[in-house]
Amino acid sequence: MLIAFSIKNWKSFRDEVSFTVEASKERNHSGTVSKFNKFGLNLLPVTGIFGPNASGKSNFVKTLSFLQNLIVDPGRNFMSSEPDGFRLDPATKSEPTEFAVDLMLQNGIYSYAILFSQKKILEEKLSFQHTRTEKILFERKGERLTIGEPLKKDVSEDAIKFLTPFLLKNYPALNLLGAANIGKVVSVFNWFSNSLKIIRSDSPFISRLETEETSVEERLYGLGTGICSIKALPFSRPLSQNVERLAQSISEDSSMVIMDPQEGAIRISNTSSAGIKAEKLFALHKNCRGEEELFSFTDESAGTKRLFNLINTLDKSNSSGDPFTFVIDDIDRSLHTKLTSSLIYQFIDGCDELSRKQLIFTANDVQLIDEDLLRRDEFWICDRAFDGSTTLYPVTDFKGLGAKRDLQRSYLQGRFGGLPNLTASCTILNESYLYD
Template identity: 40%
Template sequence: MLLYFTVKNWKSFKGEATLNMLAGRERSHFETLAKLPNYQLKVLPISAIYGANAAGKSNLIKAVEFLQNLILDPKKGLLNSEGLSFKLNSETREEPSEFEIQLCIKDVVYTYSISFSHEGIKSECLKKYDSKQRNQTVFIRNNLEIDGDDKVKKLVTKDSINVFLKLLRDDNYTLLSLFSTLPDIKPVYDWFQSNLKVITPTALAIGNNDFIDFDGTGFDTGVVGVKTVQFKEELPPHLKSLCRNLQEGQSMVFRDSNVGSLNITNNDGNLVATKILAVHKDENGEEVLFPFSEESDGSIRLFDLSPAFRSLNQSTDHTVFIDELDRSLHTTLSRYLVEMFLDSCDENTRKQLIFTTHDVQLIDQSLFRRDELWICQRNRDNSTTLYPINDFKELRADKDIRKSYLQGRVGGIPRLSASCAIQSNSFSIFGKGNEMPQSGN
């Protein structure tokens, strides 16, 4: 379960910003909070992040996804590219990016921190706390120097050190991935591998074969199910590359603009693909199959989100990040998905839903606590600040927070002016030869 995630000097985040999932003192929606009695903590099951376009909301989700990929798939060479630090400042441009994440896994708290630049990983540390408040440094790394507990020291011998140094230096492996089988490290690695799910609007991979249970009937989409047929064409090279880490018997679902939605399985080392089709019924009740390329954006978005929400509603320990939850969805659908999730949360569940959105209809204290609503604000220097709405003490429990947000009292909305009508003699954003529409006031 995520307790907090901190990012510094990453893309639009210049200074330190923290998404804190620990509950504050307010009493609303107390029944949905997860209780950690041994630490006397209560943890939020949900957070909704608002902000203007280009305020940095997506960069926060991308940071989580980047960290996950850095740990699970270092062979992607994520650091062998241009730096990802805040580029609009001459000092931060040359400094490393920093992430820190704190998790509670089976009543043990872990804090993992890492700093890196395009040159490689600079430092890394994993600490462990148990319910008796005992603090243990599992490992610590500064550049290529490694230290840690007895289990780590036992692995880093004179015979093995050269192999480790090569992987750390040349391939940008994290210690978390190199030592992922050690008892004190495995729970954290497994959380990134199995319990964390990140869904972005442009993500090509959209889940595993849980899709087979997709039923859009309750969402009034016209889709009553899905079916698969054999895909007889050659798989495009980029899909083969994305499937290179599939283990024997594992499946992944991909949506490609040219070939449609495919379910690809590793079968004895061979990639076997089936095409996923949407099932409709005609006036006689007979099934008619449609490629998903002919479905509405809303139906496709529901198909993308379906495996994540199924895992959230069936399990007790998944953390799901979704960028643009409301993309192509009617506000009633977005609210239904959120309500369905919250209805399944109680003090014993350890699942979480964290998402960005522009849907102001969700800003409702009958749905959210004030510490579950967050704002991304773009500053004058184009850096991002992240803060919860409950920082504004005047927003009481009986206050119309939606109205306050739309009025700009808590930030996170576009700063519009007449200058947005950028135009020259030959071009205007309102169309060639047109002028900015005039207000009726």
């Protein structure tokens, strides 16, 4: 599980911001909190980030996505030719960027940090804590890699020499050692490659998680889409270049669903016996006579397609014991408030102190700021400062919140910040209409 994530000098994040899912002393919904008694850690299963447009919410998700891609697939060269730092301040524009992640995985706490500038990784460090003593697994300065005591039996001097050319090409040491299944490093690498699932607002509709179709059908129907079932038919036409590229990335004996703008939902499967197979998914509705009608997903609403994507994701998390961490940008996009809150509630309903799954989302829908849905420490505010930089802080930073205070009302009244900074000419709604 993710414990904490910090960002410094990346896109709209100029000053260091630190995000954490450690639970406070809040008692509301205490039965959903994941407990790690050995480490004295209580971690929240859900965290929502709210704030105005252009405040940096999507940049937060993009940051995690960039780090994931850099670690899992460095060969694609995700380093930018443009400055990565905060561009609205000449002093920071070309300064290094720093990310740090704390993870609770299996048998201990892992801390990973990386410092890089334009096209060059400068520093990298991974440490592990099983008891009160922190042990360094590896440290990197430029292309020089130093192996910590716990890994010295697994990584020889000859191996380090072999890795040096890849370090010069900006391959993270976490990738090189993790992909080679070296000691405890592989646990962190696997979290980035397998357990971290990110759905960005600008990503194509892709579900890499396989869910039982009957479960998806039942939930789509129960959420008022009118879809009775989903039917797959062979797809014989040539795949688009984008779909073909994604199909080539499917590992053997797995599948994914891709939403193609022209064709609709295409399921691509890769089996050892048949190789790559494509099927087109149709939504089955019933007409006024009770007869079946097939609809391409191109004919379905944006909200239905969004639900199909999220249900595949969140259903997998509820039916599996695997410790997935889902990060969803604009979870409320194209969805009615009640649908969004229902998805979040159903995720939480499968959480208890032994659960090891997480949902981190960004949203604009203030109706989701509801203490019947989430705990107070599960609400974070993303805001844009006067200089254009992003700030990120939890609602619990604000003192004097009484037991009966309405958080949604307090947010709309500006108590927590994170509201659109409208000019007088754009302010068309009277404050009394908004708040009373």
